[in-house]
């Protein structure tokens with residue numbers, strides 16, 4: 073039985089070691105905010121944080137994560153940056169179907185953490201998550217607003 | 226193609242309902258009233274004692290904003306307080322039981338609002354009249370003396386007021402008025418405004434539950450591999466290894482599919498990958514993209530073809546022309562690939578079958594459930610769940626619902642969730658149909674267009690998906706946007722001699738309704754060729770079109786609008802070039818002016834697109850803007866790099882690594898001109914997609930001198946010759 077630290081709790085996970093973290097999160101722990109889109113690290117719908125870094129959980133087996141590493145999913149994401157991003161997302165009415173947005177939000181918060189004043193090029197480079205509904209321009213605007221809010225600008 | 230796939234006519238017959246059931250002639254069901262303190266004033270409007278207004282919506286939300294728009298229309302006629310408005314989905318089973326009081330659930334063809342607005346506005350207006358009457362009755366004053374604002378009813382004379390929530394119960398008992406008058410859209414205060422969408426919170430905190438997220442105690446999961454060879458079949462499989470794998474409950478054969486049912490989906494999928502499967506290719510062993518191309522090439526010059534639009538004598542015009550121009554274009558198969566792969570949960574018993582799923586057509590899902598379950602409609606139910614995208618995939622075929630029911634039938638009483646892998650979604654799509662088009666135009670000595678022959682060769686969607694809709698073998702939908710008349714999609718040019726015809730060639734790869742449908746290729750073929758003709762005539766592309774558009778003022782108005790805002794005729798930034806396109810479809814007039822650059826390495830950058838739409842009435846301009854942007858992301862991704870190719874009867878591109886999706890770095894700036902002229906209701910979710918690709922293609926020619934005639938663009942070397 074593997075142990076995972078998810079959203080601040082250490083939980084037992086009854087799954088084979090090669091089970092992708094995504095499916096352990098969704099099926100063993102019942103946290104469905106993290107989405108399956110492609111399973112091959114292409115779309116970013118499955119993005120979670122492992123020790124603060126965004127990872128594509130569909131392509132990370134649970135055997136590669138130990139109980140001391142802190143996994144944060146959209147349900148457990150908090151703090152000034154994530155909240156600023158969520159707020160900006162609502163203000164700009166970003167989501168269409170919304171399916172990709174858990175991943176987009178976590179990716180955006182990481183970007184702002186690394187680049188407090190993200191340029192268009194930074195956004196183009198770092199925001200590689202797929203949105204089939206095409207919310208990209210709203211995401212771009214919302215990232216800039218959230219970043220400004222975090223900077224206190 | 227599965228013979229049991231849904232078709233609407235079968236459903237209507239099966240449901241014993243009339244298509245014209247959208248009247249106010251419904252009665253309030255005693256059952257609904259008995260359900261407690263939340264009376265429905267009528268089928269569309271439920272008002273809770275706390276004044277919450279619940280709008281019941283038959284159409285489906287999938288990211289396009291339809292529920293918000295419909296709720297705005299209802300709130301408008303109701304004079305409701307928008308802050309108190311929410312919505313719910315009636316189930317398809319309830320719609321059957323109540324003789325289709327909520328009308329058509331199909332959410333495709335950009336008709337979510339335009340084909341529901343009348344019934345819903347009338348329902349809301351009737352509800353308002355009943356609520357006011359109930360208050361007047363209670364106060365014993367003439368109804369003409371009471372007024373309402375934001376759900377608060379007032380009688381000035383006696384200085385009394387009450388709220389909708391308080392009188393809803395009494396209102397529900399009144400006889401609904403017939404033909405309630407509707408507001409003049411010019412007086413709208415809720416509809417027509419750029420309001421935010423309903424139900425957004427769950428989409429930023431992970432709490433929104435899509436059907437793939439469905440959970441229940443004891444739920445099992447299923448993974449499926451259907452025969453990936455179009456026209457092939459399942460020959461044999463060896464499940465010995467899979468059956469011993471952890472969590473596996475059952476390995477099944479469902480028609481041509483192998484299915485593993487396990488405790489979790491990941492275990493089901495892992496075991497399925499361990500099943501050795503053999504297929505029989507049937508006649509498709511040699512079916513590949515080249516063979517399909519040959520089939521279409523033959524159609525380009527075939528003597529027999531279905532006629533879509535004909536006037537004058539195009540052959541004579543071509544013969545007598547000072548100059549002729551000829552070009553052949555092509556459009557490949559493309560997959561919908563919504564972010565949420567197909568999935569459905571089902572539970573079957575001998576006397577009830579229930580399905581939880583995301584579908585663009587709950588009624589079709591119910592009909593499919595009934596057929597697969599072998600149970601009558603009234604013993605089946607479909608619970609509509611939120612969609613992680615539709616784009617036509619979840620409208621074209623309910624094949625995933627059918628599979629889920631057939632699986633559940635093998636394990637009676639057990640709730641089982643079927644999820645397709647991304648690969649399954651790519652392999653078993655309902656693809657944008659494959660077509661080619663030979664364009665021939667004739668010019669007189671002054672460069673006027675005297676004749677146009679547009680020979681389309683290729684696949685009909687209806688022939689496979691809804692054959693009963695063919696007209697003596699002809700697929701009228703093939704000619705979307707090219708018709709001589711009609712309110713849905715009229716050609717915007719007057720050409721003295723014209724022939725648009727279709728040599729139907731149907732490879733065994735399943736086609737489907739893909740956002741924009743046949744308008745997509747028709748707009749590329751026609752609008753790019755218009756540029757070719759203008760060039761040959763030596764006339765500016767806008768001027769060339771204008772001469773042909775005098776009798777088409779609405780088409781022309783949107784074209785003029787984008788030309789002006791896009792800076793047509795004025796110098797662009799260095800290295801940036803422009804292209805134009807216009808088209809009409811789903812009742813709306815759309816145009817685009819694109820700005821692109823192509824660098825020395827041949828890399829295309831789409832900088833900006835100015836778009837205009839005249840959709841008659843704009844119910845929510847903010848959401849229309851988002852649909853314009855979304856349609857461009859979808860359409861440009863397809864134009865730039867998406868193609869489904871076939872080898873050995875099977876789709877080659879199995880995931881996003883080989884089937885690229887447009888991402889942030891390729892998304893252009895979009896400027897929207899929403900210019901509703903009133904008097905008609907056009908669609909919004911699709912129309913602008915038509916013009917994105919041709920405007921970009923025309924701009925690419927301006928930038929490089931290269932005509933890209935075969936989609937996707939990535940297959941053409943754009944480096945300057």
Ligand code: FES
Nearest residue numbers: 109110115116130
């Ligand atoms: S599901 Fe993990 S990147 Fe797509």
Ligand code: FES
Nearest residue numbers: 169170203204205
């Ligand atoms: S909002 Fe639908 S996929 Fe991004």
